[in-house]
């Protein structure tokens with residue numbers, strides 16, 4: 001049997017194991033990892049092949065879930081990204097005709113149309129139906145050492161034309177195993193996520209509360225924007241995430257400027273509420289979420305977001321900034337949540353963005369559309385507490 005035909009059998013076996021879970025398991029990527037580890041004799045390149053085939057399947061599920069095996073394999077091979085890992089498989093099985101007449105709008109859930117009609121436009125679909133690239137954030141002003149390391153590994157990269165310090169890596173690589181990462185000179189952070197704080201431009205030297213800090217992706221960026229005299233109180237309901245944040249802050253050399261807190265108190269120059277959300281902006285990276293998210297998920301998320309925004313807004317000093325962010329493209333979680341907040345909090349008003357990166361804000365916030373800069377999707381609102 002040829003290598004490609006034996007890969008086909010392994011792919012179909014992995015798929016059969018996932019099939020009962022692909023419309024119900026929020027943690028499907030972890031299940032895929034476990035399934036791949038369980039495959040004996042699969043090297044790292046083959047693991048990359050199966051990962052790409054499985055994620056391609058999830059990305060295009062309505063086109064595939066009711067097909068016979070031959071049609072499914074032809075379609076997945078045609079749709080998969082052409083990489084070193086997938087090349088042989090694609091050469092053997094890809095048949096562009098197998099996609100004739102298929103409707104791309106079926107590849108987003110129907111209910112999403114009411115939440116985000118713009119996502120169904122052809123140019124947004126072009127991006128939303130592909131894998132998001134690997135974006136990094138430089139945490140050094142002298143990145144030559146970082147670039148020298150990548151050159152020695154023959155990695156290709158491009159600095160972002162949109163934001164200084166954001167770099168796109170073109171290879172499928174694990175940067176966490178490199179010296180620049182261990183030295184804290186780089187962090188993995190989607191460009192869209194980096195644009196949120198850049199859009200509101202926190203004043204250097206300010207004292208901020210990062211109320212939903214998680215493992216600190218944005219906390220570290222905020223520390224850099226606030227500079228050496230800035231201070232951050234980082235809060236989250238997950239102590240394990242805050243412990244990871246502290247480790248990353250040490251690696252980045254900013255630990256002395258970040259204090260983790262179980263119960264925020266007092267007033268701050270700025271409060272960031274990077275709220276828990278449906279993650280509908282991350283479907284390029286986590287396509288399984290398209291099929292496990294429901295309208296009820298969105299309504300529940302919006303209820304939580306309203307509560308958190310109300311709770312943490314109390315910590316903004318008069319004249320201070322309130323930044324609300326999600327990695328969702330759903331109206332209820334974004335503009336509608338902000339509109340509700342403003343209706344019930346007349347002491348806050350929308351504030352202008354320092355930069356909008358070619359995107360058009362509404363009166364309630366700025367959506368970072370994935371197609372604009374090849375990113376995940378995000379939303380950010382910038383509000384200010386009135387002084388009187």
Ligand SMILES: C[S@@+](CC[C@H](N)C(=O)[O-])C[C@H]1O[C@@H](n2cnc3c(N)ncnc32)[C@H](O)[C@@H]1O
Nearest residue numbers: 211212213214216217218236237238274275276
């Ligand atoms: C979108 S994630 C934050 C990501 C993080 N800011 C980053 O940039 O990497 C939302 C976070 O909100 C936290 N969270 C959920 N409910 C919360 C609550 N009641 N109070 C504070 N944080 C909460 C979650 O644990 C999660 O870490």
